[in-house]
């Protein structure tokens with residue numbers, strides 16, 4: 001079995017690689033970094049180490065790589081593959097649509113009845129694979145689209161494993177947390193598909209993706225944004241502060257109430273899920289930087305992502321949203337100078353004012369009660385951040 005994976009980054013090498021390898025896939029990484037490409041080609045394997053006491057290490061074998069700029073080679077690999085996966089960031093999917101379209105085109109040209117191909121965008125967010133399909137389909141001819149409907153599928157998915165930024169001598173080595181979960185929407189798969197070991201196929205993905213995004217990712221980014229305001233550099237440091245932990249727990253109690261009601265979850269089990277996820281943030285065997293978890297605040301503050309969506313849903317259900325409002329306000333203060341979206345966000349606030357940003361980036365009109373509550377909380381967070389912050393906090397790496 002052959003897989004083509006876009007992105008030889010942390011989740012690509014640290015999660016998708018080992019899972020597919022366990023199911024005997026040969027993996028071709030489509031990558032940008034020359035050093036990683038040549039190392040993957042020469043060595044054909046790389047180590048994945050678990051962040052636990054014993055640092056258990058496995059070798060992911062049968063791997064190679066192609067350069068993303070070599071569109072012919074990428075298309076040829078896709079034409080021969082059983083599976084295409086991505087982990088490059090939701091907003092980067094647009095950039096690979098052309099390569100995928102060329103791959104599908106070539107695959108359909110080669111034979112009348114091609115083998116089924118599944119294309120799965122393993123990005124944090126709702127509906128990633130279908131979003132990718134919407135970017136790829138306009139690049140196909142109408143006749144190709146019709147045939148692609150029969151032989152190519154884009155099932156949505158949920159992936160969960162914390163893989164921090166890597167700092168090893170070996171550019172391929174990756175250290176990951178032991179926990180991992182991969183869930184795929186079964187109805188999105190083509191008939192007779194081959195199961196990937198360790199993947200759960202479910203009839204309804206919504207409860208899984210919302211539970212993960214609005215617990216793991218909402219909690220994670222809340223810890224990052226609250227922690228940033230308090231001057232911390234890592235998630236582990238931030239969450240060790242009882243005040244930050246209580247703020248995060250408050251946020252997760254609010255998303256939890258919403259999720260429990262919406263998806264009819266068992267509230268006791270959900271409480272245990274929250275505690276288990278919070279515990280993951282404290283893993284002492286690796287360092288997870290706040291600037292990684294807080295990255296791309298405009299994406300994280302967008303209407304369908306981990307902060308605004310649960311806040312709007314909870315509000316609509318008449319539930320508490322005070323902690324979510326505080327987390328959104330803290331995200332609006334995030335001003336890390338090396339994060340292009342943070343810079344854009346701060347420029348937008350400076351140029352147009354906080355009300356404009358809440359309306360236009362967060363998608364909350366000024367007639368909505370959350371609008372003024374976020375604006376007021378932002379003023380409060382912003383003033384305490386400025387008055388307490390050391391100047392060098394603005395240039396943390």
Ligand SMILES: NC(=O)c1ccc[n+]([C@@H]2O[C@H](COP(=O)([O-])OP(=O)(O)OC[C@H]3O[C@@H](n4cnc5c(N)ncnc54)[C@H](O)[C@@H]3O)[C@@H](O)[C@H]2O)c1
Nearest residue numbers: 007008009010011087088089090092095123124161162163
């Ligand atoms: N790291 C985690 O803990 C984790 C867990 C679950 C999901 N995710 C999701 O996986 C995706 C990747 O995250 P990551 O942490 O591995 O990031 P990363 O930065 O380590 O890896 C991203 C890779 O994508 C490549 N890339 C970026 N922009 C690209 C573009 N425009 N075209 C082609 N390639 C491009 C980069 O070169 C890099 O190799 C994100 O959507 C993230 O939300 C991450």
Ligand SMILES: O=P(O)(O)OC[C@@H](O)[C@@H](O)[C@H](O)[C@H](O)CO
Nearest residue numbers: 124159160161162163217220293
């Ligand atoms: O990757 P992002 O930027 O969407 O979110 C940052 C982290 O919260 C995220 O990468 C988690 O580590 C991951 O989603 C855990 O499964």
